[in-house]
Amino acid sequence: MKENNKTATTHFSSSSSSLLCPLKRKRPPTIQIPTNVLSEIPQPLFNNIATDCFLGYGVALFCRKGKKTIMEDTHKIISTSHHKRSFFGVYDGHGGRMAAQFVAENLHSYVFEILDNGSTSTREKAIQAAYIKTDHQFLKQGVGSGACCVTALIEGKEIIISNLGDCRAVLCRNGVAEALTRDHRAEREDERKRIEDKGGYVELHKGGWRVHGVLTVSRSIGDAHLKDWVPAEPDTKTLTLTPDMEYLVLASDGLWDQVGNQEAVDLIMQSCLREKIMQLGTSNEKEEDKIDCVSKTPSPKLRRVSLIKSNRAKSRSPYCKKIVNNWMTSEDEFGNENDGPPTKARRVSTVNQTKRNMKIYCPNQENMSGLKKKQHSNALMSACRELGNLAVSRGSLDDITVMIIDLTHFKS
DSSP states (O other), rough: HHHHHHHHHHHHHHHHHHHHHHOOOOOOOOOOOOHHHHHHHHOOOOOSSEEEEEEEEEEEEEOOOOOOSSSSSSEEEEETTTOOSEEEEEEEEESSHHHHHHHHHHHHHHHHHHHHOOSSSSSHHHHHHHHHHHHHHHTTTTTTOEEEEEEEEETTTTTEEEEEOOOOEEEEEETTTEEEOOBBBTHHHHHHHHHHHTTTTEEEETEEEEEETBBSSSOOOEEEGGHHHTTTOEEEEEEEETTTEEEEEEHHHHHHHSHHHHHHHHHHHHHHHHHHHHHHHHHHHHHHHHHHHHTTTHHHHHHHHHHHHHHHHHHHHHHHHHHHHHHOOOOOSSOOOGGGGOHHHHHHHHHHHHHHHHHHOOOOHHHHHHHHHHHHHHHHHHHHHHHHHHHHHTOOSOOEEEEEEEEGGOOO
Protein backbone atom coordinates (compact mmCIF):
# COMPACT_ATOMS: atom_id res chain seq x y z
CA MET A 1 0.00 0.00 0.00
CA LYS A 2 2.81 2.34 0.81
CA GLU A 3 4.56 1.43 -2.39
CA ASN A 4 1.47 2.22 -4.37
CA ASN A 5 1.10 5.59 -2.69
CA LYS A 6 4.74 6.31 -3.28
CA THR A 7 4.43 5.43 -6.90
CA ALA A 8 1.40 7.62 -7.31
CA THR A 9 3.12 10.47 -5.51
CA THR A 10 6.20 10.12 -7.60
CA HIS A 11 4.15 10.09 -10.79
CA PHE A 12 2.29 13.22 -9.73
CA SER A 13 5.52 14.91 -8.80
CA SER A 14 7.03 14.07 -12.15
CA SER A 15 4.03 15.57 -13.95
CA SER A 16 4.24 18.69 -11.84
CA SER A 17 7.90 19.14 -12.58
CA SER A 18 7.28 18.79 -16.30
CA LEU A 19 4.75 21.57 -16.11
CA LEU A 20 7.18 23.80 -14.30
CA CYS A 21 10.05 23.05 -16.68
CA PRO A 22 8.64 22.22 -20.10
CA LEU A 23 10.92 20.27 -22.37
CA LYS A 24 11.65 21.45 -25.88
CA ARG A 25 9.99 19.41 -28.63
CA LYS A 26 12.35 17.87 -31.09
CA ARG A 27 11.85 18.68 -34.76
CA PRO A 28 10.65 15.57 -36.61
CA PRO A 29 13.07 14.14 -39.13
CA THR A 30 12.66 15.26 -42.75
CA ILE A 31 11.02 12.67 -44.97
CA GLN A 32 12.83 12.28 -48.25
CA ILE A 33 10.51 11.29 -51.11
CA PRO A 34 12.30 10.13 -54.25
CA THR A 35 11.41 12.19 -57.30
CA ASN A 36 10.76 9.09 -59.39
CA VAL A 37 7.95 8.10 -57.00
CA LEU A 38 6.18 11.41 -57.57
CA SER A 39 6.47 11.05 -61.32
CA GLU A 40 4.79 7.64 -61.14
CA ILE A 41 1.64 8.97 -59.51
CA PRO A 42 -1.06 8.75 -62.23
CA GLN A 43 -2.64 12.04 -63.22
CA PRO A 44 -6.39 12.29 -63.74
CA LEU A 45 -7.50 11.75 -67.33
CA PHE A 46 -9.67 14.83 -67.29
CA ASN A 47 -9.39 18.21 -65.67
CA ASN A 48 -12.46 18.25 -63.42
CA ILE A 49 -13.43 21.85 -63.91
CA ALA A 50 -17.10 22.41 -63.14
CA THR A 51 -17.77 24.22 -66.41
CA ASP A 52 -16.09 24.79 -69.73
CA CYS A 53 -16.98 27.16 -72.57
CA PHE A 54 -16.00 27.60 -76.19
CA LEU A 55 -16.90 30.31 -78.68
CA GLY A 56 -15.94 29.87 -82.32
CA TYR A 57 -17.01 30.95 -85.77
CA GLY A 58 -20.80 30.62 -85.75
CA VAL A 59 -20.86 28.18 -82.82
CA ALA A 60 -20.92 28.30 -79.02
CA LEU A 61 -20.43 25.48 -76.51
CA PHE A 62 -21.10 25.03 -72.80
CA CYS A 63 -20.06 21.96 -70.77
CA ARG A 64 -20.81 21.26 -67.12
CA LYS A 65 -19.69 18.24 -65.11
CA GLY A 66 -22.35 16.40 -63.14
CA LYS A 67 -22.08 14.30 -60.00
CA LYS A 68 -19.65 11.80 -61.52
CA THR A 69 -15.97 11.84 -60.62
CA ILE A 70 -14.90 12.65 -64.17
CA MET A 71 -16.58 14.42 -67.06
CA GLU A 72 -17.71 11.74 -69.51
CA ASP A 73 -19.06 14.09 -72.21
CA THR A 74 -16.80 15.09 -75.11
CA HIS A 75 -17.30 17.11 -78.28
CA LYS A 76 -15.75 18.00 -81.62
CA ILE A 77 -15.95 21.24 -83.63
CA ILE A 78 -14.42 21.69 -87.07
CA SER A 79 -15.66 24.96 -88.53
CA THR A 80 -13.96 27.18 -91.10
CA SER A 81 -14.81 30.59 -92.48
CA HIS A 82 -15.21 29.34 -96.06
CA HIS A 83 -17.98 26.88 -94.99
CA LYS A 84 -17.03 24.21 -97.53
CA ARG A 85 -17.18 21.50 -94.89
CA SER A 86 -17.92 21.83 -91.18
CA PHE A 87 -18.41 19.10 -88.61
CA PHE A 88 -19.98 19.31 -85.15
CA GLY A 89 -20.39 16.50 -82.63
CA VAL A 90 -21.53 15.95 -79.04
CA TYR A 91 -20.65 12.63 -77.41
CA ASP A 92 -22.05 11.35 -74.11
CA GLY A 93 -19.98 8.59 -72.52
CA HIS A 94 -21.14 5.98 -70.03
CA GLY A 95 -19.18 3.42 -68.06
CA GLY A 96 -16.15 5.67 -68.32
CA ARG A 97 -14.76 8.34 -70.63
CA MET A 98 -12.69 6.17 -72.97
CA ALA A 99 -15.36 5.57 -75.64
CA ALA A 100 -16.45 9.20 -75.83
CA GLN A 101 -12.83 10.33 -76.03
CA PHE A 102 -12.09 7.84 -78.82
CA VAL A 103 -15.13 9.00 -80.80
CA ALA A 104 -14.16 12.67 -80.42
CA GLU A 105 -10.67 11.92 -81.73
CA ASN A 106 -11.59 9.66 -84.66
CA LEU A 107 -15.18 9.83 -85.92
CA HIS A 108 -14.80 13.04 -87.94
CA SER A 109 -11.57 11.74 -89.51
CA TYR A 110 -13.33 8.60 -90.69
CA VAL A 111 -16.22 10.68 -92.06
CA PHE A 112 -13.88 12.89 -94.11
CA GLU A 113 -11.82 9.90 -95.23
CA ILE A 114 -14.81 7.95 -96.55
CA LEU A 115 -16.31 11.04 -98.19
CA ASP A 116 -13.04 11.85 -99.97
CA ASN A 117 -12.55 8.25 -101.12
CA GLY A 118 -15.97 8.22 -102.74
CA SER A 119 -16.50 4.62 -101.67
CA THR A 120 -20.18 5.24 -100.90
CA SER A 121 -22.98 6.50 -103.09
CA THR A 122 -24.34 9.18 -100.73
CA ARG A 123 -23.15 11.32 -97.83
CA GLU A 124 -25.60 9.58 -95.51
CA LYS A 125 -24.08 6.17 -96.24
CA ALA A 126 -20.60 7.62 -95.80
CA ILE A 127 -21.46 8.86 -92.32
CA GLN A 128 -23.11 5.57 -91.39
CA ALA A 129 -19.99 3.73 -92.53
CA ALA A 130 -17.82 6.09 -90.47
CA TYR A 131 -19.89 5.40 -87.33
CA ILE A 132 -19.55 1.64 -87.79
CA LYS A 133 -15.81 1.90 -88.48
CA THR A 134 -15.36 3.98 -85.31
CA ASP A 135 -17.20 1.31 -83.34
CA HIS A 136 -15.09 -1.53 -84.78
CA GLN A 137 -11.83 0.29 -84.10
CA PHE A 138 -12.82 1.06 -80.51
CA LEU A 139 -13.92 -2.52 -79.78
CA LYS A 140 -10.44 -3.69 -80.75
CA GLN A 141 -9.09 -1.90 -77.66
CA GLY A 142 -11.02 -4.21 -75.35
CA VAL A 143 -12.52 -1.39 -73.28
CA GLY A 144 -16.02 -1.84 -71.91
CA SER A 145 -17.35 1.74 -71.94
CA GLY A 146 -19.75 3.21 -74.49
CA ALA A 147 -20.84 6.52 -76.00
CA CYS A 148 -23.97 8.12 -77.43
CA CYS A 149 -23.49 10.52 -80.34
CA VAL A 150 -25.15 13.31 -82.29
CA THR A 151 -23.35 14.93 -85.21
CA ALA A 152 -23.98 17.52 -87.89
CA LEU A 153 -22.04 17.71 -91.14
CA ILE A 154 -22.59 20.95 -93.08
CA GLU A 155 -21.30 20.85 -96.63
CA GLY A 156 -22.47 23.38 -99.17
CA LYS A 157 -26.20 23.87 -98.67
CA GLU A 158 -26.79 20.50 -97.03
CA ILE A 159 -26.90 19.45 -93.38
CA ILE A 160 -26.54 15.75 -92.54
CA ILE A 161 -27.71 14.90 -89.01
CA SER A 162 -26.85 11.55 -87.39
CA ASN A 163 -27.39 10.15 -83.91
CA LEU A 164 -26.92 7.16 -81.65
CA GLY A 165 -28.51 6.87 -78.20
CA ASP A 166 -30.14 9.78 -76.42
CA CYS A 167 -28.07 12.75 -77.61
CA ARG A 168 -30.41 14.97 -79.62
CA ALA A 169 -30.45 17.54 -82.41
CA VAL A 170 -33.12 20.27 -82.45
CA LEU A 171 -33.59 22.82 -85.22
CA CYS A 172 -34.93 26.33 -84.69
CA ARG A 173 -37.03 27.22 -87.73
CA ASN A 174 -38.60 30.68 -87.51
CA GLY A 175 -38.66 30.36 -83.73
CA VAL A 176 -40.31 26.93 -83.73
CA ALA A 177 -38.51 23.82 -82.46
CA GLU A 178 -38.16 20.83 -84.77
CA ALA A 179 -36.60 17.63 -83.41
CA LEU A 180 -34.28 16.18 -86.05
CA THR A 181 -33.50 12.96 -84.17
CA ARG A 182 -35.30 10.32 -82.12
CA ASP A 183 -33.72 9.02 -78.95
CA HIS A 184 -32.63 5.38 -79.13
CA ARG A 185 -33.93 4.10 -75.82
CA ALA A 186 -34.88 0.63 -74.66
CA GLU A 187 -38.41 1.85 -73.92
CA ARG A 188 -39.15 2.41 -77.63
CA GLU A 189 -41.40 -0.35 -78.98
CA ASP A 190 -39.52 -0.71 -82.28
CA GLU A 191 -36.15 -0.88 -80.52
CA ARG A 192 -37.45 -3.44 -78.03
CA LYS A 193 -38.77 -5.63 -80.86
CA ARG A 194 -35.44 -5.44 -82.68
CA ILE A 195 -33.58 -6.51 -79.53
CA GLU A 196 -35.97 -9.39 -78.82
CA ASP A 197 -35.80 -10.60 -82.43
CA LYS A 198 -32.03 -10.98 -81.96
CA GLY A 199 -32.44 -13.04 -78.80
CA GLY A 200 -32.01 -10.22 -76.29
CA TYR A 201 -34.44 -8.80 -73.76
CA VAL A 202 -35.48 -5.54 -72.15
CA GLU A 203 -36.51 -5.33 -68.51
CA LEU A 204 -37.57 -2.68 -66.03
CA HIS A 205 -34.79 -1.87 -63.61
CA LYS A 206 -34.24 1.13 -61.33
CA GLY A 207 -37.26 2.95 -62.69
CA GLY A 208 -36.46 2.58 -66.40
CA TRP A 209 -36.39 0.07 -69.24
CA ARG A 210 -32.90 -1.28 -69.86
CA VAL A 211 -31.25 -3.64 -72.33
CA HIS A 212 -30.56 -6.81 -70.31
CA GLY A 213 -31.40 -4.75 -67.25
CA VAL A 214 -28.22 -2.69 -67.69
CA LEU A 215 -28.29 -0.02 -70.42
CA THR A 216 -31.06 2.54 -70.99
CA VAL A 217 -29.96 3.37 -74.55
CA SER A 218 -30.45 0.83 -77.33
CA ARG A 219 -27.71 2.02 -79.73
CA SER A 220 -24.20 3.26 -79.04
CA ILE A 221 -20.53 3.05 -79.92
CA GLY A 222 -18.75 0.58 -77.67
CA ASP A 223 -20.57 -1.45 -74.98
CA ALA A 224 -18.87 -4.64 -76.14
CA HIS A 225 -20.76 -6.86 -73.68
CA LEU A 226 -24.08 -5.86 -75.31
CA LYS A 227 -22.93 -5.34 -78.90
CA ASP A 228 -25.20 -8.06 -80.33
CA TRP A 229 -28.22 -6.00 -79.27
CA VAL A 230 -26.81 -2.45 -79.08
CA PRO A 231 -25.48 -1.67 -82.58
CA ALA A 232 -23.63 1.41 -83.83
CA GLU A 233 -25.89 1.98 -86.84
CA PRO A 234 -27.03 5.63 -86.67
CA ASP A 235 -30.21 7.23 -87.90
CA THR A 236 -29.24 9.77 -90.56
CA LYS A 237 -31.19 12.44 -92.42
CA THR A 238 -30.30 15.23 -94.85
CA LEU A 239 -31.76 18.73 -94.89
CA THR A 240 -31.28 21.59 -97.33
CA LEU A 241 -30.43 24.96 -95.78
CA THR A 242 -33.34 27.37 -96.15
CA PRO A 243 -33.76 31.02 -95.06
CA ASP A 244 -36.11 30.09 -92.21
CA MET A 245 -33.47 27.91 -90.49
CA GLU A 246 -31.89 29.92 -87.68
CA TYR A 247 -30.14 27.74 -85.09
CA LEU A 248 -29.18 24.11 -84.58
CA VAL A 249 -28.86 22.72 -81.05
CA LEU A 250 -26.82 19.59 -80.32
CA ALA A 251 -26.88 18.44 -76.70
CA SER A 252 -26.51 15.45 -74.40
CA ASP A 253 -29.36 14.02 -72.35
CA GLY A 254 -28.16 15.99 -69.34
CA LEU A 255 -29.98 18.91 -70.95
CA TRP A 256 -32.89 17.18 -72.69
CA ASP A 257 -34.01 15.23 -69.62
CA GLN A 258 -34.86 18.55 -67.97
CA VAL A 259 -35.50 21.05 -70.78
CA GLY A 260 -38.02 20.61 -73.61
CA ASN A 261 -37.27 21.20 -77.27
CA GLN A 262 -39.45 24.27 -77.70
CA GLU A 263 -38.37 25.64 -74.35
CA ALA A 264 -34.72 25.49 -75.43
CA VAL A 265 -35.49 27.28 -78.71
CA ASP A 266 -37.51 29.95 -76.90
CA LEU A 267 -34.61 30.63 -74.56
CA ILE A 268 -32.16 30.94 -77.47
CA MET A 269 -34.41 33.36 -79.34
CA GLN A 270 -34.92 35.37 -76.16
CA SER A 271 -31.20 35.55 -75.47
CA CYS A 272 -30.29 36.58 -79.03
CA LEU A 273 -32.93 39.29 -79.26
CA ARG A 274 -32.12 40.62 -75.79
CA GLU A 275 -28.40 40.81 -76.59
CA LYS A 276 -29.11 42.56 -79.87
CA ILE A 277 -31.24 45.20 -78.16
CA MET A 278 -28.69 45.79 -75.41
CA GLN A 279 -25.87 46.15 -77.94
CA LEU A 280 -27.91 48.68 -79.90
CA GLY A 281 -28.60 50.64 -76.75
CA THR A 282 -24.87 50.78 -75.99
CA SER A 283 -24.14 51.86 -79.55
CA ASN A 284 -26.64 54.70 -79.31
CA GLU A 285 -24.98 55.94 -76.12
CA LYS A 286 -21.64 56.08 -77.96
CA GLU A 287 -23.36 58.01 -80.73
CA GLU A 288 -24.55 60.53 -78.14
CA ASP A 289 -20.96 61.13 -77.03
CA LYS A 290 -19.90 61.86 -80.61
CA ILE A 291 -22.78 64.27 -81.07
CA ASP A 292 -21.93 66.07 -77.82
CA CYS A 293 -18.40 66.64 -79.13
CA VAL A 294 -19.81 68.18 -82.30
CA SER A 295 -22.06 70.47 -80.27
CA LYS A 296 -18.99 72.13 -78.74
CA THR A 297 -17.93 73.58 -82.08
CA PRO A 298 -18.22 77.38 -82.38
CA SER A 299 -20.65 77.29 -85.32
CA PRO A 300 -24.19 78.15 -84.12
CA LYS A 301 -25.72 76.25 -87.05
CA LEU A 302 -23.80 73.08 -86.25
CA ARG A 303 -24.72 73.49 -82.59
CA ARG A 304 -28.44 73.61 -83.45
CA VAL A 305 -28.19 70.59 -85.74
CA SER A 306 -26.23 68.63 -83.17
CA LEU A 307 -28.80 69.35 -80.48
CA ILE A 308 -31.57 67.99 -82.70
CA LYS A 309 -29.57 64.84 -83.44
CA SER A 310 -28.71 64.48 -79.78
CA ASN A 311 -32.36 64.59 -78.80
CA ARG A 312 -33.18 61.96 -81.39
CA ALA A 313 -30.38 59.72 -80.18
CA LYS A 314 -31.42 60.10 -76.56
CA SER A 315 -34.96 59.16 -77.46
CA ARG A 316 -33.84 55.76 -78.78
CA SER A 317 -31.93 54.36 -75.83
CA PRO A 318 -34.81 54.51 -73.29
CA TYR A 319 -37.04 52.65 -75.74
CA CYS A 320 -34.44 49.97 -76.16
CA LYS A 321 -34.04 49.73 -72.41
CA LYS A 322 -37.80 49.53 -72.00
CA ILE A 323 -37.99 46.59 -74.40
CA VAL A 324 -35.23 44.79 -72.49
CA ASN A 325 -36.94 45.38 -69.16
CA ASN A 326 -40.29 44.19 -70.47
CA TRP A 327 -38.64 41.15 -72.02
CA MET A 328 -36.80 40.19 -68.82
CA THR A 329 -39.80 40.68 -66.53
CA SER A 330 -42.32 38.92 -68.73
CA GLU A 331 -42.31 35.16 -68.14
CA ASP A 332 -45.02 34.35 -70.66
CA GLU A 333 -43.57 35.87 -73.83
CA PHE A 334 -42.74 32.35 -74.98
CA GLY A 335 -44.54 29.24 -73.84
CA ASN A 336 -42.92 26.64 -71.63
CA GLU A 337 -43.17 23.22 -73.23
CA ASN A 338 -43.71 21.56 -69.87
CA ASP A 339 -46.71 23.80 -69.19
CA GLY A 340 -48.33 23.23 -72.58
CA PRO A 341 -46.76 25.09 -75.50
CA PRO A 342 -48.60 27.80 -77.38
CA THR A 343 -49.62 27.22 -80.96
CA LYS A 344 -47.08 27.50 -83.77
CA ALA A 345 -48.81 30.62 -85.12
CA ARG A 346 -48.63 32.30 -81.72
CA ARG A 347 -44.93 31.54 -81.27
CA VAL A 348 -44.06 32.82 -84.73
CA SER A 349 -46.16 35.96 -84.31
CA THR A 350 -44.54 36.69 -80.93
CA VAL A 351 -41.04 36.45 -82.36
CA ASN A 352 -41.93 38.51 -85.42
CA GLN A 353 -43.60 41.18 -83.27
CA THR A 354 -40.47 41.49 -81.14
CA LYS A 355 -38.32 41.84 -84.25
CA ARG A 356 -40.66 44.55 -85.58
CA ASN A 357 -40.42 46.42 -82.28
CA MET A 358 -36.65 46.36 -82.56
CA LYS A 359 -36.81 47.88 -86.02
CA ILE A 360 -39.20 50.57 -84.84
CA TYR A 361 -37.28 51.64 -81.75
CA CYS A 362 -33.72 50.97 -83.01
CA PRO A 363 -33.72 51.79 -86.73
CA ASN A 364 -30.00 52.50 -87.12
CA GLN A 365 -29.07 49.83 -89.69
CA GLU A 366 -25.40 50.85 -89.69
CA ASN A 367 -25.16 49.88 -86.05
CA MET A 368 -26.95 46.62 -86.84
CA SER A 369 -24.37 45.56 -89.43
CA GLY A 370 -21.42 46.69 -87.34
CA LEU A 371 -22.50 44.81 -84.24
CA LYS A 372 -24.00 41.72 -85.86
CA LYS A 373 -21.06 39.38 -85.37
CA LYS A 374 -20.43 40.40 -81.77
CA GLN A 375 -24.12 40.19 -80.89
CA HIS A 376 -24.48 36.65 -82.20
CA SER A 377 -21.32 35.50 -80.42
CA ASN A 378 -22.31 36.92 -77.04
CA ALA A 379 -25.91 35.80 -77.40
CA LEU A 380 -25.05 32.21 -78.32
CA MET A 381 -22.66 31.89 -75.40
CA SER A 382 -25.22 33.39 -73.04
CA ALA A 383 -27.90 31.01 -74.32
CA CYS A 384 -25.63 27.99 -73.82
CA ARG A 385 -24.97 28.97 -70.22
CA GLU A 386 -28.63 29.68 -69.50
CA LEU A 387 -29.71 26.30 -70.87
CA GLY A 388 -27.10 24.46 -68.83
CA ASN A 389 -27.94 26.34 -65.65
CA LEU A 390 -31.67 25.80 -66.23
CA ALA A 391 -31.17 22.03 -66.40
CA VAL A 392 -29.10 22.10 -63.20
CA SER A 393 -31.70 24.22 -61.39
CA ARG A 394 -34.30 21.56 -62.22
CA GLY A 395 -32.24 18.81 -60.68
CA SER A 396 -29.98 17.48 -63.43
CA LEU A 397 -27.07 15.55 -61.92
CA ASP A 398 -25.74 14.30 -65.24
CA ASP A 399 -22.96 15.81 -67.35
CA ILE A 400 -24.32 18.54 -69.62
CA THR A 401 -23.01 19.58 -73.03
CA VAL A 402 -24.86 22.17 -75.11
CA MET A 403 -23.74 23.27 -78.58
CA ILE A 404 -25.57 25.99 -80.54
CA ILE A 405 -24.77 26.52 -84.22
CA ASP A 406 -25.81 29.74 -85.94
CA LEU A 407 -26.96 28.55 -89.37
CA THR A 408 -26.96 32.07 -90.84
CA HIS A 409 -23.16 31.76 -91.11
CA PHE A 410 -23.57 28.90 -93.58
CA LYS A 411 -26.13 30.43 -95.94
CA SER A 412 -23.84 32.87 -97.75
